[in-house]
Amino acid sequence: MPHLAREGCGRIQALLSGGTLDRPALKRLLADIEDGRINVVVVYKIDRLSRSLMDFAKLVEVFDRGGVTFVSVTQSFNTTTSMGRLTLNILLSFAQFEREVIGERIRDKIAASRKRGMWMGGFVPLGYEVRDRKLAINEAEAATVRMIFERFVEVGSATALARTLAAEGVRTRRGRLVDKGFLYKLINNRVYIGDAVHKGTAYPGEHEAIITRALWDKVHGILRESPRMRAGRTRAATPALLKGLIFGPTGCAMTPTHTRRGDKLYRYYVSQSVLKRGADACLVGRVPAAEIEGAVVDQLRGLLRAPEVIVGTWRSARPEIDGLSEAEVREALEGLDPLWDELFPAEQARVVQLLVERVEVGQEGVDIRLRIDGLARLVHELGGMADNPRRAA
Numbered sequence: 001m002p003h004l005a006r007e008g009c010g011r012i013q014a015l016l017s018g019g020t021l022d023r024p025a026l027k028r029l030l031a032d033i034e035d036g037r038i039n040v041v042v043v044y045k046i047d048r049l050s051r052s053l054m055d056f057a058k059l060v061e062v063f064d065r066g067g068v069t070f071v072s073v074t075q076s077f078n079t080t081t082s083m084g085r086l087t088l089n090i091l092l093s094f095a096q097f098e099r100e101v102i103g104e105r106i107r108d109k110i111a112a113s114r115k116r117g118m119w120m121g122g123f124v125p126l127g128y129e130v131r132d133r134k135l136a137i138n139e140a141e142a143a144t145v146r147m148i149f150e151r152f153v154e155v156g157s158a159t160a161l162a163r164t165l166a167a168e169g170v171r172t173r174r175g176r177l178v179d180k181g182f183l184y185k186l187i188n189n190r191v192y193i194g195d196a197v198h199k200g201t202a203y204p205g206e207h208e209a210i211i212t213r214a215l216w217d218k219v220h221g222i223l224r225e226s227p228r229m230r231a232g233r234t235r236a237a238t239p240a241l242l243k244g245l246i247f248g249p250t251g252c253a254m255t256p257t258h259t260r261r262g263d264k265l266y267r268y269y270v271s272q273s274v275l276k277r278g279a280d281a282c283l284v285g286r287v288p289a290a291e292i293e294g295a296v297v298d299q300l301r302g303l304l305r306a307p308e309v310i311v312g313t314w315r316s317a318r319p320e321i322d323g324l325s326e327a328e329v330r331e332a333l334e335g336l337d338p339l340w341d342e343l344f345p346a347e348q349a350r351v352v353q354l355l356v357e358r359v360e361v362g363q364e365g366v367d368i369r370l371r372i373d374g375l376a377r378l379v380h381e382l383g384g385m386a387d388n389p390r391r392a393a
Contacts, residue, residue, distance in 0.1 A: 033066040135207035246359045304333040
């Protein structure tokens, strides 16, 4: 007795378009045909199976290979004859034409509605919610959006801001920590100034803006700058050359922080014990960042010329670099001094992290502990750095 496949994909997967073959029930039907379990495929209309000529041609190949007969209840044709196949192709052409016309009408309707500023569905941006099929401000989320725009103007870097916000536990609506990609999407979304955007063109929206046009212009004035210039200015404004390396007299780490007074930025390293237990917890609770960083760099430059450091570096690097002489090590380390001011701030920080193991701040001064293995690595790199110095923007 023949096995029938009755509308094998249309009835079960009613919400899936006939314009694609990626439908679970249809895949099961094709698998059954390949296994020889189906003799006849019966549908109400052929567009229930597919509305694409190319897709249907693929299905016919599967049917022929499995010896399956295709039957449409409401349309009379025989696919075993040339005239029947012609009739089938004509019917499919009209089905595909109908699908494409419907798609065009829907796209035109969406475009016309967007030009009128209407919300047409899709992902709801942070700061908004949908009420009566319109965008309405969610005040709790809108405060976060305003905070991000305002802090971007202060910081000038999505990377630095994302790192700070993640450390503060700021999360997206889906519960993920804020990252740079999320920030860029947010600060480039014109919905926040009341616009409705369709295919790159902005129209006045029906919804209320969350941020002002003036704040938007400030943010995008920063974004229009060269990324190198913006990053260089940001690093110059808020570098943390000794992050993770500097410790107070109690042995607690010191954390980089900053405050603003008017247009001026003041940077510090503050002891963790002070942050946790108050100002009396450490004798040296706070040090100005520029002064301590300058002192460390000056001492570092002096130490790199010290004979005992040169000899120690040579001994550490000799097993890795064949034929390395003490004179070559001395020349490489002394060559870093004039090269230092030519490096990007990020490169300066990398060199400090490479060379310095620990910086201890006490009432009587600063003590620096070097990494001899880091000095050996630096000797290996310095030749290339000296030949092609990258100058700061």
